[in-house]
Amino acid sequence: SISITSLSRCISTLILAEHESGTIKPQTVSTVVAANSLGESSSISLLLAGSGSSLQEAASQAASCHPSVSEVLVADSDKFEYSLAEPWAKLVDFVRQQGDYSHILASSSSFGKNILPRVAALLDVSPITDVVKILGSDQFIRPIYAGNALCTVRYTGAGPCMLTIRSTSFPVTPITANSESKKATVSQIDLSNFEDDSVSKSRYVGRSTQDTERPDLGSARVVITGGRALKSVENFKMIEKLAEKLGGAVGATRAAVDAGYVPNDLQVGQTGKIVAPELYMAFGVSGAIQHLAGIKDSKVIVAVNKDADAPIFQVADYGLVGDLFEVIPELLEKLPEKK
Numbered sequence: 001s002i003s004i005t006s007l008s009r010c011i012s013t014l015i016l017a018e019h020e021s022g023t024i025k026p027q028t029v030s031t032v033v034a035a036n037s038l039g040e041s042s043s044i045s046l047l048l049a050g051s052g053s054s055l056q057e058a059a060s061q062a063a064s065c066h067p068s069v070s071e072v073l074v075a076d077s078d079k080f081e082y083s084l085a086e087p088w089a090k091l092v093d094f095v096r097q098q099g100d101y102s103h104i105l106a107s108s109s110s111f112g113k114n115i116l117p118r119v120a121a122l123l124d125v126s127p128i129t130d131v132v133k134i135l136g137s138d139q140f141i142r143p144i145y146a147g148n149a150l151c152t153v154r155y156t157g158a159g160p161c162m163l164t165i166r167s168t169s170f171p172v173t174p175i176t177a178n179s180e181s182k183k184a185t186v187s188q189i190d191l192s193n194f195e196d197d198s199v200s201k202s203r204y205v206g207r208s209t210q211d212t213e214r215p216d217l218g219s220a221r222v223v224i225t226g227g228r229a230l231k232s233v234e235n236f237k238m239i240e241k242l243a244e245k246l247g248g249a250v251g252a253t254r255a256a257v258d259a260g261y262v263p264n265d266l267q268v269g270q271t272g273k274i275v276a277p278e279l280y281m282a283f284g285v286s287g288a289i290q291h292l293a294g295i296k297d298s299k300v301i302v303a304v305n306k307d308a309d310a311p312i313f314q315v316a317d318y319g320l321v322g323d324l325f326e327v328i329p330e331l332l333e334k335l336p337e338k339k
């Protein structure tokens, strides 16, 4: 008799790729980095959908975005122009039927959070979200209780294992000149048999982007955050000026967003963006657990608060008990103008 103690399936990963203006987004490359931890002999395919020349530009860039990517699959159709979840989910199901994928991954961005659960529901699979560490092909670590505890999850389902990846936990290391020359194959998906019979409950209305030269909050190396203590839109401009001088992004607490000082895409925390910059500066931020959940992986945290007992000081590397209305103008005066 033969006893089979371990039967591990060959690891083959499909990654739902995000692109914009002909460029692959950094969080997709982080998801590729994460996929490399799933196990040896892992083949990685990127799935790009959209329409027109910017899609094709992104596809050719995706082919060399990371040496471990073996294949780029391109779905070119008007149906995918606005990344709506319903047609995207159908597309993933369509592609999955043609390739035997053991894992389907997306980043924990609004794109991934929108699409992957819908795919999971379609395939009757339980997705594992916000993965911060991969221990093997079926074991993952994810934060729970607003990041106050880490939970190890084992996937035991029969269908493909579906994960969303917290990109700040999988930084992209610079690619060497040698590996850069390795290019994946790019294939156009034949959509002639693709039937999208999904009843779309969402429709594209429009898009508004912030007209700013500041770096993207989710991947900035410096983040300057203001809290409720800023008290007004006008005062919040001090935070913006400081961010400009330091070449950083602007962040805000939920209290500051709710008070209308800044738009909600600047919110940092459990229900906002997760950031992991080299330098995080918090002005007039109390340090509620929901806020800390979004900043814990920052390398250096600096806090300015007039209350010496504010919880932010428990996580700060440098703390200054002081009035931000005195500290920020002094900082602005002493810091040189950004060249």
Ligand SMILES: Cc1cc2nc3c(=O)[nH]c(=O)nc-3n(C[C@H](O)[C@H](O)[C@H](O)COP(=O)(O)OP(=O)(O)OC[C@H]3O[C@@H](n4cnc5c(N)ncnc54)[C@H](O)[C@@H]3O)c2cc1C
Pocket: 226, 227, 228, 229, 252, 253, 254, 255, 256, 267, 268, 269, 270, 271, 272, 273, 283, 284, 285, 286, 287, 288, 289, 290, 291, 294, 304, 305, 306, 307, 310, 322, 323, 324, 325
């Ligand atoms: C389900 C849920 C999800 C949430 N998600 C988020 C989230 O994603 N992000 C988030 O930020 N919050 C989130 N919150 C809200 C969170 O609990 C806090 O209410 C919020 O973070 C507080 O914001 P704040 O620190 O700006 O305000 P406050 O808690 O009011 O703190 C203001 C601080 O400013 C200090 N201060 C006042 N004046 C000055 C001054 N002149 N100079 C210096 N310091 C001064 C005060 O001492 C105080 O510590 C969430 C809450 C819930 C229930």
